[in-house]
Amino acid sequence: MPNLKDIRRRIASVRSTQKITRAMKMVAGARLRRAQQNIEQLRPYARRTMEVLSAIAGRTDQTDHPLLARREPPGKVLLVVLTSDRGLCGGFNANINRTAEREARTRGSADCEVVLDIIGRKGRDYLRRRPVKIRREITGVFENLNYAKAAEIGRSIVREYTNGRFDAVFLVYNEFKSVMTQKVVVEQLLPIKPEDTSDDRQAGEFIFEPSKQALLDRLPQMYVELEVYRALLESVASEFGARMTAMDNATKNADEMIDTLTLQANRARQAGITKELLEVMAGAAGLMK
């Protein structure tokens, strides 16, 4: 039987941990609301950008365009892995890291080299110790995340892709489904895969203004920047969702632990009282003789 003092000390320690988890849950919840709003507002724009891009891509010889043409088979693949800078968010980073590692292994071969761009401290810390090739580590994007930061990353990827440094680029990130669920997705960023528009082609050729080429110079590039931004926002919202859920569980577990420990403490206290009583009675009986 552990002694009463030890149990009381443990209760106090669990209580203070619980205070922290509860506070973290509240903070994550507040920030989640903003992040969720951001991603949900961006999605309609992203979807329509894809639609517009598909309309023009479907009427173009895609083998000509640097960002649309497929290069088969790819000799060098870039995986852009989106993790978070902070931990304490359940399986959020572990899921991403595991998927990234698996993707790197299955896509890699003697003819195909896979390299990783890692966004977020947590991915960096894990993947550095794994047998994967890391090209670039980006940390700190999540503080004051804005479109300009995402566009910068997007532009650098496009630049290297156009230079032929890579034949395919994939994004690995957590897609925000709901507060409770995030889904790890591996999405092809480059070459851009336009949606199939062949069945909704209507009579009458498209008018392109100022010209098809001018539009093709700008739209695909913009789409890549936007996709990077969208993936970042998805990831941020997922991170807060995951953290909120994890911290909620931790708070509940702490509650349970406090209950069990309190029970133990009461037992220990009662045992102590009983023992003392027995001693007093034994003593009294001794005097009576």
Added chain:
Amino acid sequence: MPLTLEIVTPTRLVLRKTVESFTGPGKLGEFGLLPAHRPLLAAMRSGLARYLEEGKEHRLAIGPGFAQLDNDRVIILTDEVFEPEKLTSPEERDEARHAALDDRDKADAAARSWSGPTSADEFEESVLALEWARARLAALGE
């Protein structure tokens, strides 16, 4: 069959309405769209956009972006939108007008003091800012 008009920015779906016509600022000049128009994909500059809804004309300023028309559905992708109709009080309109005037003068001065090709990007930026300020003024009916 009327037109469906959708205006989206990265931060929100601005509007989705059934309209009779739409007029917007294309890179090559203003264009108007009526139902049964040929499919169109156009690059847009900052400027005044107008649409007719139940016989009533609505005005708003839109930033640079793209417009697509296909199957009587108009999609406007743009960076920013300014809707004077959302400003209810005269004070708000006044404030918006002054802000736009200030921006215009600032951008105009910046563009004029342009100092050669080394700052070409800055020049571009002030021109964009100038166009955006003018678009807002036009939407306010100046």
